[in-house]
Amino acid sequence: MVILSTVMSYQLLADLFTGTTTGRQSINGLAFMHGLHEVFLVGAVISVIAIVCSSLRGTEDKAGKPHISAEKISESRTVLSGVR
Numbered sequence: 001m002v003i004l005s006t007v008m009s010y011q012l013l014a015d016l017f018t019g020t021t022t023g024r025q026s027i028n029g030l031a032f033m034h035g036l037h038e039v040f041l042v043g044a045v046i047s048v049i050a051i052v053c054s055s056l057r058g059t060e061d062k063a064g065k066p067h068i069s070a071e072k073i074s075e076s077r078t079v080l081s082g083v084r
Contacts, residue, residue, distance in 0.1 A: 003042055004035035 004013055008031050016027065 003039045004032070006038070007031045007035040 008028070012027065
């Protein structure tokens with residue numbers, strides 16, 4: 001709502017989102033859509049930053065957590081399939 005308030009009045013937005021807006025107030029649709037585009041742009045930028053941070057983290061195994069190979073998973077499924 002903070003980003004939207006850069007293009008529209010905060011009071012009008014608060015009334016709109018709480019459902020207390022009256023018919024005498026008109027909403028500029030172009031300004032509202034421009035504000036929504038800005039909100040999605042900020043969200044996209046934050047997502048890109050998160051993707052970069054996540055990719056820099058790598059795929060190392062965490063200490064203390066066992067690594068299970070595909071062979072062991074296959075053996076477990078074979079053993080469990082015989083149990084009924």
